[in-house]
Amino acid sequence: MRKLFILAIVLVFGAGLICLGSVTAVSAKDIKVGAIINLTGPASTWGQFHAKGLKDYMRYVNEVKGGIAGNKIKLTVVDHAYKVPEAIKYVKKFCTSDKMDMIATWDAGSGIMAKPIIQKYKVPNINFSTYQGILKPPVDYAYLPFGSYVMDSYAVLEYIKAIHKGNAPPKVGLLT
DSSP: OHHHHHHHHHHHHHHHHHHHHHHHGGGOOOEEEEEEEOSSSTTHHHHHHHHHHHHHHHHHHHHTSOSBTTBOEEEEEEEOTTOHHHHHHHHHHHHTTSOOSEEEEOSHHHHHHHHHHHHHHTOOEEEOSOOGGGGSSOOTTEEOSSOOHHHHHHHHHHHHHHHOOSSSOOOOOOOO
């Protein structure tokens, strides 16, 4: 399941880069992507797997596929130790001095706090949380690579409704 989830993240991220590559193909330059991930601190094990998956996929795109429309992806991964202020420091740096073409943020707090910055500088941001608030307007340049918790809940309830047999209401248990 974990491998499937990581593959899904990488594929969605890659699809975003393909779209980005079609825009930058005329300039024949590196596509600069900044990833702000928790490599240390809480949930760092998951962050380390995530970073490895991103690096592996970008290497695959560059070495096997020749980049995107001939443009190589230059991935920069930084550690924010699951601290929102640290993540926002990197978002600002990536938007201003580093001039990234795309940013990936890790958690809901970072995604919410990054929204005004990415909108100001018009830099697409893929946030790898599943927080529904990321999708509240304004959503310009803010993306989730998969459904939010709310969307997932609706999908589970629809599934229960579809498979339930009998006239009695289905019994549902929630683990939090």
